[in-house]
Amino acid sequence: xxxxxxxxxxxxxxxxxxxxxxxxxxxxxxxxxxxxxxxxxxxxxxxxxxxxxxxxxxxxxxxxxxxxxxxxxxxxxxxxxxxxxxxxxxxxxxxxxxxxxxxxxxxxxxxxxxxxxxxxxxxxxxxxxxxxxxxxxxxxxxxxxxxxxxxxxxxxxxxxxxxxxxxxxxxxxxxxxxxxxxxxxxxxxxxxxxxxxxxxxxxxxxxxxxxxxxxxxxxxxxxxxxxxxxxxxxxxxxxxxxxxxxxxxxxxxxxxxxxxxxxxxxxxxxxxxxxxxxxxxxxxxxxxxxxxxxxxxxxxxxxxxxxxxxxxxxxxxxxxxxxxxxxxxxxxxxxxxxxxxxxxxxxxxxxxxxxxxxxxxxxxxxxxxxxxxxxxxxxxxxxxxxxxxxxxxxxxxxxxxxxxxxxxxxxxxxxxxxxxxxxx
Numbered sequence: 001x002x003x004x005x006x007x008x009x010x011x012x013x014x015x016x017x018x019x020x021x022x023x024x025x026x027x028x029x030x031x032x033x034x035x036x037x038x039x040x041x042x043x044x045x046x047x048x049x050x051x052x053x054x055x056x057x058x059x060x061x062x063x064x065x066x067x068x069x070x071x072x073x074x075x076x077x078x079x080x081x082x083x084x085x086x087x088x089x090x091x092x093x094x095x096x097x098x099x100x101x102x103x104x105x106x107x108x109x110x111x112x113x114x115x116x117x118x119x120x121x122x123x124x125x126x127x128x129x130x131x132x133x134x135x136x137x138x139x140x141x142x143x144x145x146x147x148x149x150x151x152x153x154x155x156x157x158x159x160x161x162x163x164x165x166x167x168x169x170x171x172x173x174x175x176x177x178x179x180x181x182x183x184x185x186x187x188x189x190x191x192x193x194x195x196x197x198x199x200x201x202x203x204x205x206x207x208x209x210x211x212x213x214x215x216x217x218x219x220x221x222x223x224x225x226x227x228x229x230x231x232x233x234x235x236x237x238x239x240x241x242x243x244x245x246x247x248x249x250x251x252x253x254x255x256x257x258x259x260x261x262x263x264x265x266x267x268x269x270x271x272x273x274x275x276x277x278x279x280x281x282x283x284x285x286x287x288x289x290x291x292x293x294x295x296x297x298x299x300x301x302x303x304x305x306x307x308x309x310x311x312x313x314x315x316x317x318x319x320x321x322x323x324x325x326x327x328x329x330x331x332x333x334x335x336x337x338x339x340x341x342x343x344x345x346x347x348x349x350x351x352x353x354x355x356x357x358x359x360x361x362x363x364x365x366x367x368x369x370x371x372x373x374x375x376x377x378x379x380x381x382x383x384x385x386x387x388x389x390x391x392x393x394x395x396x397x398x399x400x401x402x403x404x405x406x407x408x409x410x411x412x413x414x415x416x417x418x419x420x421x422x423x424x
Contacts, residue, residue, distance in 0.1 A: 035102075035103050036106055036107055038096045038103070039103040040107070042091060042096055043069045043092075044065075044294035045092050046068075046069055046090070046092055047066075049090075049293075050063070050068065051065075052290075058228065060316075060318045060320070062319070062375070062377075063322060063364045063377065064362075064375075064379070066128070066205065067128075067203045067204070067205045067378065067379040068379050069091055070108075070152070071201050071203045071379040071380075072333075073093070073101075073104055073152070074148055074201050075201065075383075076091075076093060076100075077144060077152075078346045079342065079347070080344070081343035081345065082343060083335045083343040083344065086332055086334065086335055086336070090328070090331045090333045101147060101151045102151065104151070104152060105153070108152075110270050110271055111128050111271055113270045113271065115266060115271075118266075121266065123261070123263045124208065124209040124261050124263050124271075126205075126207050126271070126273065127206045128203070128205045129153075129203070129205075130148070130153060130154035130201070130203050131154055131175055131204070132145075132156055132157065132199065132201050133157045133158075133159050133200040133202075134156070134157070135158075135160070135161045135197065136158045141348065141349060148201075157171065159171065161197040162196075162197075165193045165197070168200075169188040169189075169193065172188055172202060172380075173187055173188055175202070179204040180204050180377075181206050183365055183374070184363055187361075187363060187380060194382070195384075196384050196385040196386075197383070199347075201381045201383070202380050204376070204377070204378045205377050205378075206375075208372065208374045209261035209262075209275070209372045210261060211259065211372045212261060215369075215370040219238065219239050220237070220370065221236070223236075223237040225237075228285060235314045236315040237312055238313050238314070239310060239312040245260075245308055246309050247301075248309060249303050253287060253288060254280045254284065255279045256277070257277045257279070257309065257311055258275065258276045258277075259274065259275050259311065276300075316366070317365075317368070319364065320362075320364055321362075323361060324360040328360065336356065339358075339386070340386070342357065344383070353385045354385070354386040355385055356384060356386065357381055358382045358383075359381065359382040360379070360380075363377065363378050364376065365377075
């Protein structure tokens with residue numbers, strides 16, 4: 001059984017009414033560069049790969065693949081050898097080429113572009129930000145820090161993870177809350193503090209969109225929602241009070257509706273957010289879900305046409321919390337999480353202890369109601385040293401131990417022994 005991401009009930013097509021001042025914009029209208037297109041395709045393919053890995057239960061699911069791709073791209077910038085290869089292959093970065101960092105820079109600037117709109121029009125709010133928290137005295141490679149700060153536009157923060165992790169976590173939590181409009185709070189708790197943290201990378205994304213044509217609040221009423229097992233539940237259902245233009249495509253065993261936000265009313269805008277709902281035919285959910293990938297998505301969004309429909313959609317709100325390490329291992333990224341140390345040779349110096357990613361966490365939430373959609377997500381990675389010399393820690397040799405006396409120049413062992421009982 002698979003999870004249900006979105007469901008949609010579609011009413012009958014109707015005639016009459018006034019067309020909204022918007023035309024469906026096809027992907028052919030895009031002016032972004034070919035390499036940014038390659039990055040978008042790579043991110044989208046990873047999105048469906050991860051969706052497939054996460055959709056093994058019947059629960060609701062919400063996650064931001066873009067947020068996850070961004071954090072893994074920042075880790076990839078510091079990786080080498082097989083660690084880098086695994087990340088590149090799993091996230092399809094190997095299809096982008098040498099311009100990956102610059103393409104993420106260009107894409108983030110497009111998504112974060114300010115939008116000026118006439119009074120009464122509410123274009124979507126979209127905020128995509130990165131942050132990095134480094135241990136104050138750890139010798140990172142400066143080139144790596146420069147890439148994070150200048151290319152990935154990660155806000156740089158220096159903290160003391162070792163002696164005051166509580167203050168560092170409080171700072172990160174405040175930053176996440178601020179950049180998700182207060183929707184995600186206390187992302188890090190005291191139970192997640194661990195030794196030897198040298199770097200925490202965070203991406204936060206916040207979205208709020210106002211429907212081009214709001215659902216009529218007076219039409220909200222409870223209606224049946226049929227689960228995959230055939231049982232039904234009563235949920236609040238929203239519907240338009242009259243037919244409105246939406247993007248529409250009908251496939252062999254599914255229908256697709258793309259609802260507009262008010263972005264389309266702005267004449268000059270570098271981004272336009274839509275929300276696509278996919279409704280499999282009865283009994284075809286798993287078949288349709290299994291067919292989802294980047295090519296499927298690109299094909300359907302390019303074939304949609306403006307059609308007058310009465311969508312009926314459940315009002316919903318929920319949150320998910322994900323440990324991403326198990327699904328990423330399943331998809332092929334293993335060495336980065338290996339406690340014996342991954343290859344992060346572009347992040348740390350040659351004489352540093354090995355580093356691995358001990359945590360890769362994701363939280364996301366969504367609210368869909370009569371006015372629009374609001375969603376946020378955060379992805380957090382912990383980079384941890386395999387070992388770090390203790391500071392000010394008493395070590396008591398109060399049990400049997402071994403000792404070695406040796407020449408530091410030649411490396412020759414001069415004496416080797418053990419103490420099992422130090423009494424005469």
